[in-house]
Amino acid sequence: MALSRRMFLAQAGLAGIGLSFGGCAKSSVRKLNLYTWDTYIGTHTLGDFEKASGAQVQMSLFANNDELFAKLRGGNQGYDVIVPSNDFVERMHEAGLLAELDHAKIPNLKNIAPQFANPPFDPGRKVTVPYTWIVTGIGYRKSKVESVPDSWKWVLDSDRYKGRIALLAEASELFEIGAKYLGLPANTDDPATMARVEAMLARQKPNIATFHDDNGQDLLLAGDVDLVIEYNGDIAQVMREDPDIGFVVPKEGGILASDSLCIPKGAPNPDLAYRFIDFVLGAQAGGHIAETIRYPTPNAAALALMPAEYRDNPAIFPPQAALDRCEYSRWRGQEVAARYEQAMTRIRAG
The missing domain is CATH 3.40.190.10 (Periplasmic binding protein-like II)
Structure with missing residues (x-):
């Protein structure tokens, strides 16, 4: 059943900034720090990743790309994965704020539709993985x-x-x-x-x-x-x-526009960041995210799982x-x- 926006906010706890999904996890458990937009993840995506990885997720929210850029230009404050828009990808890459990606660590890149493989703002996807358009x-x-x-x-x-x-x-x-x-x-x-x-x-x-x-x-x-x-x-x-x-x-x-998953330079847990990005690009996880946030997905494997109500919606596509x-x-x-x-x-x- 599709959640309403208010139900989503209440269930996921997104009314607050810096929400931890780890519950009573021990301090020795590794923590992924995700910095993203409001209502921009599946309702159980982070919980599913925690179960799969044994890690804890700390999610913080920004209101716009300017806020994201301002947080990072003085040095990474502990973020592992960020979600900038395409023009700010160019800006952040130019400023040396983004880590170059090792595609061998992201096998689920194969799920991305070919038309999103070589965008003008990041030829060859050197620093980005597509999340939405x-x-x-x-x-x-x-x-x-x-x-x-x-x-x-x-x-x-x-x-x-x-x-x-x-x-x-x-x-x-x-x-x-x-x-x-x-x-x-x-x-x-x-x-x-x-x-x-x-x-x-x-x-x-x-x-x-x-x-x-x-x-x-x-x-x-x-x-x-x-x-x-x-x-x-x-x-x-x-x-x-x-x-x-x-x-x-x-x-x-x-x-x-296109929002992307990126690893900022100085990420404290780059291996965990790769694991999260690959998890999100999975067909099931990607489909759940798309169904929740209602943005068009570049993930062909996820799109194949989506109902007609999503695929044929003229507001989404x-x-x-x-x-x-x-x-x-x-x-x-x-x-x-x-x-x-x-x-x-x-x-x-x-």
């Missing part, structure tokens, strides 16, 4: 909007739903989406493009209820907003609880025509990232 679009409450919000205009360039709109707080992705709406390349360092997007978002600011950190689905489920820029898996999670919620990739195209209009977010350097952050600060203060 992601599409950013619009989550919406069907009974509160007049039709399917099939354009970014609904949330970026209109006062039609004033005070009922939530936007992503992550500056780079919001600006990439703005560029897509304007018919411009999402991955750009062009000052004129950035200025146009900033001006548009500044005009839209009075119509925005909030800028959110990866909890837009909760705002939508609670009825706090009617339209939200969010990731497809997060909206698919709450669609199980409320059939009045829908998801669409706007006609201009959205932003593609949007139509190919929509995906063809999407772009992967790319890391464009610290100077460009700083300009995005400065622009976002001006918008939110305006």
